[in-house]
Amino acid sequence: MKIKISLLVALLFTFQIAVAQETLFFKSYDWEASPNYTVEKERTEDMIAVKEKTVTEFTFDKEDLVEYFLEHKVLWLNSDDAIEEYNKIYLPFTVGAELQINKARVITPEGKIINLDQSKILTAEDEETGSTYKYYALEGITKGSFIEYMYVVKRPPSYTGEKRYIQDAYYKENVEFDLFSPSNLLFKFKSYNNVPDVDTDTLSADKRHYKLYVAKVPKLENEYQAPYNASRGFIVYKMDKNTNNMGVDIISYGNIAHNLYTSYYPAYSEKTTGLLNDFIKELDLSKKADEETIVRKLDYYIKTTVYSQDIYGDDLENLDLILAQQIANETGVIKLYIAVLRTLNIAHELVVTTDRNEIKFDPEFEATNFLTDFLLYFPASDKYLSPNASGTRFGFPMPYVTDNYGLFLKEVVNGDQKSVTGKIKYIEPVTADKIADVMKVTIDFDEDNLTENTVHLDRAFSGYYAMNIQPFMHLIQGKEARNDLVDSFVESATPEFEIKSRKLINDDAELFGVKPLQVIVDFTTEGFVEKAGRKYLFKLGDLIGQQLEMYQEKERVLPLEGQFHRSYYRTLTLHIPKGYKITNLEDIIIDNSYVKDGKELFSFKSAYQLKGNTLTVTADEHYRENNIQVAMYEEYRTVINSAADFNKIVLLLEPSK
Structure with a gap:
């Protein structure tokens, strides 16, 4: 189970409306009216990307910062399996998003262009989640055809840490990534697994333009028990500073530690304290029980009596309701653990890390990509537990989040003053x-x-x-x-x-x-x-x-x-x-x-x-x-x-x- 903590990051700066911005990039961008895409005759792959361009542009819509995301792909399909896989193209259409541009076409080996009829842009619903999604239903594809699609989505901005894959399981040519932002908003990038660094285009005065171009990207096939996603070429980026706000770091682990501490370590009311004491009585702890025994009992009890739901909801994060009804979401479960541990005066640290199969925690680049999974660490025993993994127990957390770096948050009490320290440390695996x-x-x-x-x-x-x-x-x-x-x-x-x-x-x-x-x-x-x-x-x-x-x-x-x-x-x-x-x-x-x-x-x-x-x-x-x-x-x-x-x-x- 994973927890995205970007919602916990406070808006630490004030956006300022840009007065004279250039026209949005996507409004002047289009595919070629008479395309002439080619593939080398000796290529025998099932599929090749001959163009892959993604653009994300941050701009102000009145007083709100919004993001326009553009994706333009041209794929050459050379097998029945590839045709079957790509005759439907699913769009990343989420709640709060608005489609601005949405089109696709098939270019046959003979050069015939078959534009997608708007009636073939369909909407469906996921029966399990209830969410809706859109997809293209492409027709007329034969071996050797090119499929081309382009869409633009206006959506709430995502800037605390984003990951863009450059490499995939198929060969690519002409891979481009562009990011535009108002001139006062600075972004920071880092490239992984042999991807070139992102450059800054200094020619634009009103906007900042960051760009990456890779002429050829070799395919990377998955292998047995390989950390495939962590091994693919990708970039990570985040909004770093607002020059109109004294250049303060927007995304820093110091700020995130403070926000997490505020959320997970509040002062408890008299009512909450009473409910916590009642909850602890249910643990039936021996007066002679040592710390390990207590924590092990607590872990077992919460995971066998508190029903956890993987959904958002204020009631499921309200400690009083959780203690009374024993129903919580992932955030609520963590709050419950911490509240009981604090009441019992058991030293612990809240740890945030990531699944090393997906992306290894980078101790040198601060972004929420690396803050997806929670642990609790107990210094006295040097052991961990995974509060949101019901199939695990104290001393044996989810294994893929160990043997990895993480952000350790420790509560510091000095008289009546309470604060938090955040340090990056290594999470040693169980021996x-x-x-x-x-x-x-x-x-x-x-x-x-x-x-x-x-x-x-x-x-x-x-x-x-x-x-x-x-x-x-x-x-x-x-x-x-x-x-x-x-x-x-x-x-x-x-x-x-x-x-x-x-x-x-x-x-x-x-x-x-x-x-x-x-x-x-x-x-x-x-x-x-x-x-x-x-x-x-x-x-x-x-x-x-x-x-x-x-x-x-x-x-x-x-x-x-x-x-x-x-x-x-x-x-x-x-x-x-x-x-x-x-x-x-x-x-x-x-x-x-x-x-x-x-x-x-x-x-x-x-x-x-x-x-x-x-x-x-x-x-x-x-x-x-x-x-x-x-x-x-x-x-x-x-x-x-x-x-x-x-x-x-x-x-x-x-x-x-």
């Missing part, structure tokens, strides 16, 4: 030792039928590996449902089994983060052994379940972004039947790792020890880095594939005489 899948398996052979095994499985999950199950155990009611849960862990290794006994340990939802969820199962199966004459084949690798296998036909281009650090510990104990020996024990040994700056980042190491007829196999696996740069990708892939290689190990049992 691999706290996110573990620990498996202990003991295997015996039936003396009369060596194709049948008796298996004792003891498996424990902690951290994110338990988070999809353990916090919701109170919802898994009934013996049958819980048995199905246990059986699912056996099914991951073999579909053929007969359960002898089952046990769930630490299956209390409130034990998440305190004790691992543990499954103990005894079962028999013929799924691991195959007979081959006098020999038997034991599928040792199947015990750990099927593993991810990464193939790479093309050279890796993008980095890989892991969710979280993680560890696997596996101990497999095999009691070899009397009269038999294993002749390929060396197949068990795998040792692959990647070390950087003296730290082992990834590793898979399997080994064995044979004492008498007892074979003990260990297969441990660790990942202590989330951001896998291209330079280390092959080493990472080798480690990942090591687990898949282990999964394929089959031990050969032969008569010892």
Whole structure:
């Protein structure tokens, strides 16, 4: 869940009406009356953009600042799939927006121009959200055709932080971006992922004109687990200063920190204080409870009793109503957490960051693009929680907002004076030792039928590996449902089994983060052994379940972004039947790792020890880095594939005489 905080940014400056402005750009701009678009004959792509121009212009409409947004695209479509995808063009038409220009056309390979009839500009409604949208329904498109469309939208201005993608999954030519603003309004830009810097056109006296032109933009295809949007070429811009207002920074984290503090840390009325105390009583906290226990209990209680809606509404942000009705929106939920923490005098900091898959927090460019997701940080335990992610719990926030920078807001109390400090700090990820899948398996052979095994499985999950199950155990009611849960862990290794006994340990939802969820199962199966004459084949690798296998036909281009650090510990104990020996024990040994700056980042190491007829196999696996740069990708892939290689190990049992 994401929260856009731009609405919380106060209007810190006074716009002044420009007296003698030039004509709006879009009024003198048009497409070519006789287009002559071409594509190189050797191009075989499904689609190419031969022109892509976006213009955003800020101007005053009487006393109000408004924004005119223009988009003009020309796309060459060269496949049935591309034609099917683009025979409808959806427009970003939002509440409060007014269409000024709206037209499209098809240019066939023979040069025939088919202008879009206005009746083909349609309006539809999203049944889920209730919002309306407009789209072009294009006709007459054949392979090799160009589709061209242009629209202008007048809308409320967005200037606190905007992101414009320059690069996409298809090749582009003639990519242009222009921004016009009154001469007193200064904008600041930053380019990412090899996009050139935005230039300033100094020839215009009454307006400021910022522009970017890129003749050719290579396509960027998505890859497995790549942070695609964060890796594409893009620019970020914001309104920086108003020269008519003493050049004060308009968008700064200092101002944003102040506004957030005012919103989330108000003084509480006597009524609110009473409701907070009643709410705290419902937590049923032990007088001896330490801070971690209290915060964990609070997190669990709010996420299981307060209904959160992802909509705007003053009532859903009113603390008194939230405490009375236990219904809130995302902002209201954060207010509730903070109010209880302040009442209990628990030190904490409000953190605002972003999803590193979408855009990594830039500590050097202050814009609301980087302030989309909230966390609460607890200095005493050095742990975080995600207040708006109902599927998470204290100590294990949404993983993609960790391993990233963030803006930390700390309340400072000096006597009767209260204020806030804002600092950019790194949000450390949860370490691999706290996110573990620990498996202990003991295997015996039936003396009369060596194709049948008796298996004792003891498996424990902690951290994110338990988070999809353990916090919701109170919802898994009934013996049958819980048995199905246990059986699912056996099914991951073999579909053929007969359960002898089952046990769930630490299956209390409130034990998440305190004790691992543990499954103990005894079962028999013929799924691991195959007979081959006098020999038997034991599928040792199947015990750990099927593993991810990464193939790479093309050279890796993008980095890989892991969710979280993680560890696997596996101990497999095999009691070899009397009269038999294993002749390929060396197949068990795998040792692959990647070390950087003296730290082992990834590793898979399997080994064995044979004492008498007892074979003990260990297969441990660790990942202590989330951001896998291209330079280390092959080493990472080798480690990942090591687990898949282990999964394929089959031990050969032969008569010892």
